[in-house]
Amino acid sequence: MSGFDRRSFLKASMGAAALGAISACAQARNSSMGLTTKAKGQSVMGLVVPKMDEVRVGLIGVGERGTGYISHFSNIEGARITAICDTDPLTIERAKGILAKLGRTDVAFYGQNKESYLELLARPDVDIVVIATPWDWHHPMAKAAMLAGKHAFVEVPMALTVEHLWDLVNTAEATQRNCMMMENVNYGREELMVLNMVRQGLFGELLHAEAAYIHELRWQMKEIERKTGSWRTYMHTRYNGNIYPTHGLGPVSQYMNINRGDRFDYLTSASSPALGRAAYAKREFPADHERNSLKYIHGDINTSLIKTVKGRTIMVQHDTTTPRPYSRHNLIQGTNGVFAGFPNRIALEQGGSGSYHDWDYDMDKWFKQYDHPLWTRMGQEAEKNGGHGGMDFLMCWRMIYCLRNAEPLDQDVYDGAAWSAVLPLSVASVADRSNSKDFPDFTRGAWQTGKPLGIVR
Incomplete structure (x- = not known):
């Protein structure tokens, strides 16, 4: 080797070694934080299992x-x-x-x-x-x-x-x-319609979403021996974060193709004071009742902000304590306009009814044009069989349909993992002065080539 070549080779080798060390450190850090694990099998993205007659x-x-x-x-x-x-x-x-x-x-x-x-x-x-x-x-x-x-x-x-x-x-x-x-809200009529609108480009390029579970449930604290409150009440003594994020988050994640072209990158979270549960217990139970001895640490209102790899934002809220009307927000904002739920309303720059400065609350014409084919086919049957307006039945029907016809499910293990991860990550962020916490890539990179959920017919 000439002197120049030797120097170049040594310099390059040292650089490669340094990069290797940095990569090894990053991998070790990610592993210790639960951001990566070694694969123990093949990806199940788009998994199709043998057709089942029954x-x-x-x-x-x-x-x-x-x-x-x-x-x-x-x-x-x-x-x-x-x-x-x-x-x-x-x-x-x-x-x-x-x-x-x-x-x-x-x-x-x-x-x-x-x-x-x-x-x-x-x-x-x-x-x-x-x-x-x-x-x-x-x-x-x-x-x-x-x-x-x-x-x-x-x-x-x-x-x-x-x-x-x-x-x-x-x-x-x-x-x-x-x-x-089983995120049933993905099968609600409004959520399916908005997914269809998004797929047809009605809102332009997507920028931001808002999701929530706002549902006053203090009354469940009176369920002592059985029913949901007999165990769920204690979640407010164990965690301070967003303990129930997926009802609002599931649909907006499908709008944004999370794990199928984009993914959650990191999250920051903040909680209000935890006052409502203790006040309710003091008002509704005897002073010596067990509900009055519990230490409720879960903030009455938690607000988390997710940043995606593509730079889009998702606000996720949780509140099952304060006296207020039910809402999942279900807001999706794009470069051409916005849809928001509770109540349903829409505003578009192009293709809307009137000025985008005013909300259009008349949903009949939008349902007529954009009702999801799955709801068009099964909506009456779903409403007849019930379950949160039919979404529960439709979810179950769709699960069985996919298994009987050897089709991939609409939601997979990666979706469930990403949406559920908001709980532990928000708890960690709240405890760390709202500093951001990275999401694991449960797909191990497969999100980059994952096929977006189509409009099934």
Whole structure:
């Protein structure tokens, strides 16, 4: 080598070594923060499983949320409930009564102890498992279902920690089984219409979205022995952040093609003081009641701001404590205009009705032009079968349809993980003076080539 070449070679080698060290440090940092894990299987983005002529359903948890699934799956062609598990005897008796009215006496029941769900998972006549239990059980039950060869359908949120979310992603990839978080709001008529509007470019290039779960639920604190408040009340003593982000976030994420061309980059979060729950307990319970001894730390109102890799922004709010009307916001802003929900309204620079300085509240003409084909086909059936205006039934129908026709599900494990990650990341940000927290890339880069959710027909 000439002197110049040697110097160039050494300089380049040193540079490469430095870059390698930086990369190794970055990988170590990301690994320690739960931002990356080593893949244990193939990606399940767009997973298609063999066609099922009949989908045999096992239900774990048929209480306040899960009881609706008994009727829904009993009224969907090609679906058959074969087993149910719940540890509450009263809930089991109610489920048996519902099935008896439907003429079903051949369903197996489990629930002697907290591990009885494993007996249900061992059954060969269960293809999918629907999990509607308290949140702490979502991760272990979904993981066990996939390891047993079943497809897991989990109520929201999918898991409570980044570590557990990664575990579900890794298990889905290793087993090649679906793990779908059942975000029912994605199947609401308005949300489906807005998705159709976005896909047709009505709002121009997307810039910003707003999502929320604003739902006064203090009354659940009076549910002591059973029902949702018997366990959900304690979430306000364990976490200070956004503990329930996905109802508003799911639809706007689909509008923005999150995990399918863009992804969440980082989040910052702030909480108001936690005053409402303690005040309610003092007013509604005796002074020596257990509800008055709890330390409520969850801020009454949490506001989180997400930045995407493409630079777009999403505001996500949570409030189940203050006295105010229900709202999920459901706002999507683009370069040509905006749609906002609660109440539904629209303003466009081009193609709208009148000036974009004024809201157009007349939705009939917009539904007539942009109603989603899925709602056009199944809307009446969904409304007849009910469940939050039909969205619950339509979600279940669509799950069964995809499995029976060998089509990928509308939501996958990466969606559930990203949307659910707002909970632990917001808690970490609030505790750290609202400093930003990075989102893991649960897709391991596959978001860059992921196919956006189409307008299914």
